[in-house]
Amino acid sequence: MARRIALSEIRSRTYKRRDAWWTVWLVDPLASRLVWLVAPWRWVTPNLLTFLAFLIGIGSAVSFWQGSYGWVALGALLFHVSFVLDCMDGKIARLNGTGSVFGQWLDYVFDRLRVVVTTIGLFGGQYERTHNFAFIWLAGLVLFLDMFRYLNALQMGKVKTVMKDNLTAARGPDAVPVSFVEDESDEHPESADAVSEADHVVDVNSDFRNRFGFFVRFRNVLIRQRIRAHVFSGIEFMMFVFIVGPLVNWIIGVTLISSALMIGFELLLIYKLYTATRTYERKMAAATIPAQAPAAERDGVPAV
Structure with missing residues (x-):
């Protein structure tokens, strides 16, 4: 042993x-x-x-x-x-x-x-x-939300990977792979400069932070406790449906409340991703401008 x-x-x-x-x-x-x-x-x-x-x-x-x-x-x-x-x-x-x-x-x-x-x-x-046929409807709701949550997480991960790869490629063949501010720090600072001076660190969530400053401060408190900001994720959803609801003998009510919280946090993540993609598009446009001038003389634009 x-x-x-x-x-x-x-x-x-x-x-x-x-x-x-x-x-x-x-x-x-x-x-x-x-x-x-x-x-x-x-x-x-x-x-x-x-x-x-x-x-x-x-x-x-x-x-x-x-x-x-x-x-x-x-x-x-x-x-x-x-x-x-x-x-x-x-x-x-x-x-x-x-x-x-x-x-x-x-x-x-x-x-x-x-x-x-x-x-x-x-x-x-x-x-x-x-x-009570409501239990059949709730079963379908639980299975749908569990499927959506994990499929959504996988797809969000793919989108972030594509953004990083494209930003890296736009910087040239010898560029260091891009990472995002949230990958480099336990907290979201006021700006990317507060995290790292490395030019490969890109901040794509500045728009989200500017609009949801309170949420970011709340997130930072959680991160200090090793808790992620997605307060009601797939794990909490399952635990409330299969543990809390049965123990308090209120299966229907806890399932409905848990489903609403799950949907709310997923929509927040989707909106955060949307704002990140808008910032990404601006950074991609800025990164490709220097390369477009000589390409225009050759009547072609290099692919990214």
């Missing part, structure tokens, strides 16, 4: 720089101690933890299906245990260097499947118990 790593080292090596507040406050303290316990056992692999998390998620769905409060509360507890294990797989991968590309795919797919089976278990069980 490998040596046991100090808990402080586990935290420094496995905690994400920014994470959901539910994870920071309610998962990491337990997950890090469990990682400390099992990390020396090399047979405890990230993929094994991913499978266990999914199996316990199925147990949560089965408990939800029973419908009564006692079973539903048990389902909520099992869902939280499943999520703790799901967070542990990434920590073990980072700590022991046992992660893999396939493991990342497996983790992502099982996360989405867990949401599907627990949604069927929770809302299907309540429909069987009450015959």
Whole structure:
């Protein structure tokens, strides 16, 4: 058995720089101690933890299906245990260097499947118990928002990558790859100059900060606590729907409130991306102006 790593080292090596507040406050303290316990056992692999998390998620769905409060509360507890294990797989991968590309795919797919089976278990069980068709509509809403949130995040990541690649290409073949201010700093400053003097650091969110100064100040307070500004993300959405709602015995109300918060924060992110793309377009135009003069003499414009 490998040596046991100090808990402080586990935290420094496995905690994400920014994470959901539910994870920071309610998962990491337990997950890090469990990682400390099992990390020396090399047979405890990230993929094994991913499978266990999914199996316990199925147990949560089965408990939800029973419908009564006692079973539903048990389902909520099992869902939280499943999520703790799901967070542990990434920590073990980072700590022991046992992660893999396939493991990342497996983790992502099982996360989405867990949401599907627990949604069927929770809302299907309540429909069987009450015959209230509202639970069927809510099940569809939860699945749609979960799908939209993660597809939207993937597409936003692709758009940001395209913007960085194009800005880098516009600077010439020997340019240092561009990064954004938010990639370089834990806080959004008043200007990009306050972050770094490196010319490869580009600020595309200045318009958003100018319009939502209060939100940025609030974000900076959260970042100091390692909490990301997306206060109600997919993680909080799932936790409220599958844990808080069942435990307080107000599934319909908590689901509707959670859905509204989820939609609100997603719209804010979409608007932030929109303002970033407008700033990006101005910077691209400015970067290509010097190259256009000699190209015009040759009746052609270089592609970016």
